[in-house]
Amino acid sequence: MFLAWNEFRRNKLRYGLLSLIMIAVLFLVFFITALSNGLGYADSAAMSNLKTEYVILSEEAEGVLIKSELNNDDLDELFDLLGEQYSPFAITVSGLEKVNERTVDVAYFTVDTERYGDVTITEGKNLRELEDNEVVADESLKRFGYELHDTIKDSRTDIEMTIAGFTEDHVYSHMPVIFTDASIGFQSFYRMEDTYNAVFYQGSEMDLEHYDMQTLEDTIRTIPGYSETQGSFMMMKSFLFIISVFVSSVFFYVITLQKTHQFGILKAIGAQTWYIAKSILLQVAFITLLGLMLSSLAFYGIVQLMPEEMPVQLSWQLIVGTGGLFLILNMFGAMLSIWKVAKIDALEAIGRME
Amino acid sequence: MMGRSILEIKHVTKDFGDGNSTIRVLKNINLTVKQGEFIAVVGPSGSGKSTLLSVIGALLTPTEGDILIDQEVVHLQSKKRFNQLRAGKIGFIFQSDNLIPYLNVSGQLKLVNQIAKNNKSTGQKRANELLSRLDLLQRRNNYPAELSGGEKQRVAIARAFMNDPSIILADEPTASLDSVRGRKVVEMISQEVKSRNKAAIMVTHDERMLDLCDKVYVMKDGCLARE
Ligand SMILES: Nc1ncnc2c1ncn2[C@@H]1O[C@H](COP(=O)(O)OP(=O)(O)O)[C@@H](O)[C@H]1O
Ligand SMILES: [Mg+2]
Numbered sequence: 001m002f003l004a005w006n007e008f009r010r011n012k013l014r015y016g017l018l019s020l021i022m023i024a025v026l027f028l029v030f031f032i033t034a035l036s037n038g039l040g041y042a043d044s045a046a047m048s049n050l051k052t053e054y055v056i057l058s059e060e061a062e063g064v065l066i067k068s069e070l071n072n073d074d075l076d077e078l079f080d081l082l083g084e085q086y087s088p089f090a091i092t093v094s095g096l097e098k099v100n101e102r103t104v105d106v107a108y109f110t111v112d113t114e115r116y117g118d119v120t121i122t123e124g125k126n127l128r129e130l131e132d133n134e135v136v137a138d139e140s141l142k143r144f145g146y147e148l149h150d151t152i153k154d155s156r157t158d159i160e161m162t163i164a165g166f167t168e169d170h171v172y173s174h175m176p177v178i179f180t181d182a183s184i185g186f187q188s189f190y191r192m193e194d195t196y197n198a199v200f201y202q203g204s205e206m207d208l209e210h211y212d213m214q215t216l217e218d219t220i221r222t223i224p225g226y227s228e229t230q231g232s233f234m235m236m237k238s239f240l241f242i243i244s245v246f247v248s249s250v251f252f253y254v255i256t257l258q259k260t261h262q263f264g265i266l267k268a269i270g271a272q273t274w275y276i277a278k279s280i281l282l283q284v285a286f287i288t289l290l291g292l293m294l295s296s297l298a299f300y301g302i303v304q305l306m307p308e309e310m311p312v313q314l315s316w317q318l319i320v321g322t323g324g325l326f327l328i329l330n331m332f333g334a335m336l337s338i339w340k341v342a343k344i345d346a347l348e349a350i351g352r353m354e
Numbered sequence: 355m356m357g358r359s360i361l362e363i364k365h366v367t368k369d370f371g372d373g374n375s376t377i378r379v380l381k382n383i384n385l386t387v388k389q390g391e392f393i394a395v396v397g398p399s400g401s402g403k404s405t406l407l408s409v410i411g412a413l414l415t416p417t418e419g420d421i422l423i424d425q426e427v428v429h430l431q432s433k434k435r436f437n438q439l440r441a442g443k444i445g446f447i448f449q450s451d452n453l454i455p456y457l458n459v460s461g462q463l464k465l466v467n468q469i470a471k472n473n474k475s476t477g478q479k480r481a482n483e484l485l486s487r488l489d490l491l492q493r494r495n496n497y498p499a500e501l502s503g504g505e506k507q508r509v510a511i512a513r514a515f516m517n518d519p520s521i522i523l524a525d526e527p528t529a530s531l532d533s534v535r536g537r538k539v540v541e542m543i544s545q546e547v548k549s550r551n552k553a554a555i556m557v558t559h560d561e562r563m564l565d566l567c568d569k570v571y572v573m574k575d576g577c578l579a580r581e
Pocket of ligand 1: 403405406
């Protein structure tokens with residue numbers, strides 16, 4: 001304590017800069033991780049949150065949801081095969097008309113609101129409670145100024161709907177999702193007849209003639225670009241993490257190595273290695289924790305300043321986990337040099353006594 | 355008064371190996387230092403004087419032979435006991451000053467007290483006493499970088515006495531001091547040795563200090579002989 005503190009006081013610039021580097025590195029890790037989490041989330045969160053075990057697609061679709069087309073005849077056939085555990089599903093990408101402004105891109109998820117099941121509601125009604133022309137929208141739509149009970153108008157069909165409820169974690173290809181009932185009719189948006197992408201099914205797996213049945217996980221994996229996107233985000237995050245952890249622990253290793261002479265003096269006057277190590281560990285812990293605190297504060301501040309459409313996602317578990325790992329590895333870096341000092345004679349550490 | 359031996363050196367040799375050739379810097383050294391004895395070692399530079407002090411002070415391990423401090427064989431001890439020996443029984447005064455750069459003068463002494471795990475208030479008292487005796491009271495809040503060479507050396511001396519050691523090992527302690535201050539320092543070492551029944555070995559080049567010592571040894575080519 002005595003040593004650690006006095007060294008800080010006498011070398012303010014050196015340790016100030018070191019703390020600054022620590023803050024910058026941790027900030028970078030937090031920021032990039034949050035951004036890539038956010039982007040990965042916005043890409044496909046809605047898909048992961050679909051309420052089903054199995055997805056049934058047309059055979060020609062080869063497992064890709066948006067290539068699949070099922071008409072009313074298919075639906076009837078499937079209903080006969082599957083019974084009550086069945087629920088149709090269609091994705092339609094369109095836009096909302098905003099007065100005097102650009103349109104807002106949205107994705108309509110057309111479902112049978114009676115069958116689909118409950119989604120997480122943050123405000124207003126759930127799917128089952130919807131009346132004519134009422135919809136449930138993702139919260140991200142609020143960023144564009146929409147509120148509960150607002151009337152929205154589809155820019156291509158001029159269909160008018162009322163937002164009766166808000167759900168969360170339903171973003172599809174960076175667009176807010178709007179759950180609509182089949183009675184509103186977006187399933188016939190592209191063609192004159194009803195066309196669905198899939199039928200959802202809860203129950204045991206079956207072999208269906210003319211149709212493909214696959215799990216939701218498989219369906220997500222076959223979204224075009226999904227694994228490429230998630231894979232590159234993952235790689236970016238892991239590389240950043242490994243490099244920054246490595247750089248910061250090597251930094252502490254080198255900084256501690258520079259104190260070899262000093263450790264020699266301390267050993268010569270009888271200090272045990274643990275006494276020296278304690279003081280170094282205290283310093284490393286102090287700088288790392290300070291860096292952790294200030295960088296998460298800076299991260300929080302930046303998030304407040306950023307435009308709301310920027311998707312950032314970072315859990316406190318990740319902050320704490322990252323901090324813990326940095327702490328351990330920085331200490332390890334410092335201990336590595338102490339260990340080297342512990343092994344040699346005090347005199348060698350001091351250098352020749354000339 | 356002179357009775358118990360504090361330090362016994364038995365057949366000590368020390369080799370330094372650089373690459374494939376080794377040089378024998380210390381050759382069969384035998385020496386006994388008793389309580390109350392103040393010993394001087396003189397000799398040409400490069401003869402092994404500093405090496406001898408380092409071996410005695412457990413900063414280097416001897417290649418052969420034994421060193422006993424207060425009847426304990428030093429190099430057979432555990433690492434921990436080794437440090438305790440250094441912290442409690444040996445006071446080092448190095449050839450060049452070796453102060454901790456970021457501690458002020460009082461801090462240097464406080465550190466020794468802390469490492470030796472001695473009582474805080476007695477340490478404080480002892481530090482004040484040492485600083486006033488060495489004319490350092492005015493400089494107590496200064497850092498090594500702000501001190502002159504002589505002042506730094508006096509701090510190193512104060513530090514060596516701080517832990518109340520059984521034996522003081524001083525490597526040319528007066529080299530950077532003027533002759534008045536130098537003599538005062540040697541007198542102080544002598545006084546400490548006599549009044550508290552300690553032992554001291556001082557390597558020196560200064561012939562004028564030798565009258566303050568009880569015995570004078572000459573180191574030559576790694577061999578130690580009584581003058
Ligand atoms: N660590 C070392 N490695 C190799 N040779 C050394 C080492 N330390 C001292 N020596 C050699 O040992 C001899 C004695 O050195 P030293 O004890 O410092 O002499 P003195 O203090 O009497 O001037 C010198 O020749 C020196 O070069
Ligand atoms: Mg020497």
